[in-house]
Amino acid sequence: MYALIPAAGSGARMGAGVPKQYLPVAGEPMLVHVLRALLDCEALRRVVVVVQAHDVQAQALLGSNPRLALARCGGPSRAASVRGGLRWLLEHGASAEDWVLVHDAARCCVTPQAVQRLIDACVGDAVGGLLALALADTLKRQGAERAVPRVDTTVARAGLWQAQTPQMFRIGMLADALDACAADEVTDESSAIESLGLRPLLVPGDASNFKVTLEGDLELADALLRARRIAQAAEQAA
Numbered sequence: 001m002y003a004l005i006p007a008a009g010s011g012a013r014m015g016a017g018v019p020k021q022y023l024p025v026a027g028e029p030m031l032v033h034v035l036r037a038l039l040d041c042e043a044l045r046r047v048v049v050v051v052q053a054h055d056v057q058a059q060a061l062l063g064s065n066p067r068l069a070l071a072r073c074g075g076p077s078r079a080a081s082v083r084g085g086l087r088w089l090l091e092h093g094a095s096a097e098d099w100v101l102v103h104d105a106a107r108c109c110v111t112p113q114a115v116q117r118l119i120d121a122c123v124g125d126a127v128g129g130l131l132a133l134a135l136a137d138t139l140k141r142q143g144a145e146r147a148v149p150r151v152d153t154t155v156a157r158a159g160l161w162q163a164q165t166p167q168m169f170r171i172g173m174l175a176d177a178l179d180a181c182a183a184d185e186v187t188d189e190s191s192a193i194e195s196l197g198l199r200p201l202l203v204p205g206d207a208s209n210f211k212v213t214l215e216g217d218l219e220l221a222d223a224l225l226r227a228r229r230i231a232q233a234a235e236q237a238a
Contacts, residue, residue, distance in 0.1 A: 001119070002089055002098060003038045003047040003166065006081035007031060007058065007105040008074025020212060021105035022057050026225035030212065031061055033108040033225060039067060040112035043119055044101070050074050050085040079178055079186040086175045096172025099123065102189050103166040106212045109224050110166070114206050118168055121203045128169035129201025130190045131209065132161040163188050164205045 007021045021031040031049070038047045046067055051058045052074040062068040069092070073084030082102055089100065101118070103110065114131060122129045135157045143152035167189040169177075177192035186192050190200045212221050 001043050001045055001101070001123075002094055002171070003041075003044045003101045003103060004082065004085045004089070005031070005034060005038075005047065005049045005103055005105050006074070006078050006085065007049050008052045008055075008081045009078070009105075019057075020218075023218065025108055025212075025218065025222050026229065029057075029061060030108040030221075031058070031105050034103065034105055034110065035061070035068065037110050037112050038101075038103065038115060039065070041115045041119065043116070048085055048089060049105075050081045050088070077184070077186075079181070079192070082189065083175065083178045086171055086178070089171055090175075094171055096170065096175070098171050099128070099168055100171045100174065101166035101168045102174075104211055107165055107209055108212060109208045109210065109221055111206065111208070114209060115166060118166055118203050122168045122201055125201055127193065127198045127200050128167070128173075129203050130167035130188070131164040131205030132202045133164065133205050133207060135160040135162055161202050163190060164209050164211075167200070169193055169200070 009019060022029045025033060035047060038044055044067070046069055048069045048071050049058055049062065050071045050073060053072045055072065058070055062070055071085050071088040073088055074081045075084055086100065090096065101115065118129065118131050137157070139155035139157055139160070140151045141153050141155050142149050169189060174189055174193065177196050178186065181192050181195050193200055208224055210217065212218055
């Protein structure tokens with residue numbers, strides 16, 4: 001069982017001048033928090049970080065941990081980076097039947113408990129699945145106006161879920177699914193699997209496992225991780 005972290009993006013929407021996976025959160029690069037959470041799951045044989053060929057920052061974060069590896073095969077899209085990472089796994093000892101958990105580098109507040117919950121739910125399933133949250137808010141669809149957005153209709157939220165990561169599928173199945181899709185059609189691994197006519201499991205996730213996209217998200221992640229650190233220190237001291 002493996003974990004794959006596509007970390008080849010530029011983080012342009014954040015506007016920070018560096019890829020957001022390297023931005024400091026609670027005193028450490030965002031990617032470090034992700035790696036720590038995944039490495040706490042003993043079921044994962046190896047955690048592979050997919051970066052661009054010219055990346056000069058990732059190696060220092062990985063250190064010498066034998067369960068960590070760097071794959072310099074990042075592509076122009078998330079789907080391309082994931083596909084490159086799957087190819088790298090197959091070339092370095094993994095089999096097509098092995099499980100892979102794909103996780104966003106920008107979801108730095110993921111917990112080992114949530115990852116383990118996904119593994120426990122999916123390991124006996126024929127398809128696999130993903131962490132997700134059942135929607136609780138009322139949803140509005142915008143009309144054709146762009147300059148001054150107005151509500152066109154209210155969308156029924158029953159049965160709607162917000163996809164998170166990790167998403168867990170067999171390496172071979174996911175590779176085939178990505179090969180069969182156009183890169184711009186794939187918004188996550190589950191959507192590629194769904195295109196094969198398969199139905200991934202929805203495994204309840206946590207609201208804290210949000211994706212850092214804008215500056216406000218970064219501030220929220222920083223506060224959450226610092227609060228966790230304080231709580232853990234207090235628990236150890238008790």
